[in-house]
Amino acid sequence: MKLKIISESPKETQEIAGFFIKSVLKREPVSNKQAFVVSLEGDLGSGKTEFLKGVAKSLKLKEKVFSPTFLIMKSFPFSNKIKNSFKTLWHLDCYRLEKIKEIESLGFKEIISEPTNIIFIEWGNKVKKLLPLKHWKIKFKMLEKNTRILEFYIP
């Protein structure tokens, strides 16, 4: 199933992200097998990082999410325990990834098999092969300067 939402500003994208993570975590119990995985897909500047900033705000993370230049993955441990039993938010960016092996050597498989992780992967389409069968996918499409379509593929 696919759900399309239009965002008219970066602020709106952040609000949509907050709504998304809150409602999903409310309903989604921690799985016993795998992390909660969201693949973010779409062109450069289409709003993937902006979306993650909204997630981080909504989860009240102290540290700020930014667009990683060289870094591929970063973790944000939760200081409080309100997010069911989830413990850590992960921000992965596969834009600069050349070979799937690079991310495997960083412990990707261990991270996605840890049920207490919430993982957002920018350019997740580049590591599709490694994603668990059950994952969310959000496609970002640029319509105009400030307008984006967010397509949610519900697992």
Ligand SMILES: Nc1ncnc2c1ncn2[C@@H]1O[C@H](COP(=O)(O)OP(=O)(O)OP(=O)(O)O)[C@@H](O)[C@H]1O
């Ligand atoms: N409706 C909107 N939603 C999100 N971002 C918007 C919107 N309108 C304008 N923008 C701008 O578009 C840019 C989105 O940048 P962002 O870093 O989130 O893109 P990205 O998809 O993460 O790109 P990259 O693949 O380079 O990481 C920001 O400069 C933001 O201010």
Ligand SMILES: [Mg+2]
């Ligand atoms: Mg980005």
